[in-house]
Amino acid sequence: MKTRLAVFFAMLGFAAEVPALAHHSFAAEFDAGQALRVTGALTKIEWTNPHSYFYIDVKDESGNIVKWTCEAGSPGALSRRGFKRGDIQLGDTIIVDGYRAKDGSHLMDARRVTLPNGRIVSGASAGDSGPEVPGRTP
Numbered sequence: 080m081k082t083r084l085a086v087f088f089a090m091l092g093f094a095a096e097v098p099a100l101a102h103h104s105f106a107a108e109f110d111a112g113q114a115l116r117v118t119g120a121l122t123k124i125e126w127t128n129p130h131s132y133f134y135i136d137v138k139d140e141s142g143n144i145v146k147w148t149c150e151a152g153s154p155g156a157l158s159r160r161g162f163k164r165g166d167i168q169l170g171d172t173i174i175v176d177g178y179r180a181k182d183g184s185h186l187m188d189a190r191r192v193t194l195p196n197g198r199i200v201s202g203a204s205a206g207d208s209g210p211e212v213p214g215r216t217p
């Protein structure tokens with residue numbers, strides 16, 4: 080019985096830890112000193128919690144396609160900021176301003192997204208401790 084109880088509490092502890100590992104602060108993964116802008120065709124969207132992800136194909140200086148992953152806030156947070164699911168469709172060309180991942184991969188924190196119609200929406204997570212200086216262009 081003690082063994083079963085110990086296993087139960089160990090599993091409970093692990094289950095409680097998994098969501099904590101999935102969510103992170105801006106500073107843990109992104110570099111506020113590496114602001115960038117990418118423009119590309121939307122290839123995939125994941126409206127998930129705690130972050131949504133947009134995948135875009137971007138042409139580099141040589142004309143090669145580079146696949147970028149853009150991390151944004153949760154679907155609810157984006158919706159409250161006026162960024163709705165119907166605002167973008169696969170194949171749309173979007174502009175994403177944000178900050179590159181510290182590891183140099185093609186992952187970025189999407190601070191601002193310019194939609195195909197020219198409207199600009201916030202893609203940031205609320206309270207993520209990332210750069211939020213009014214008037215600053217990432």
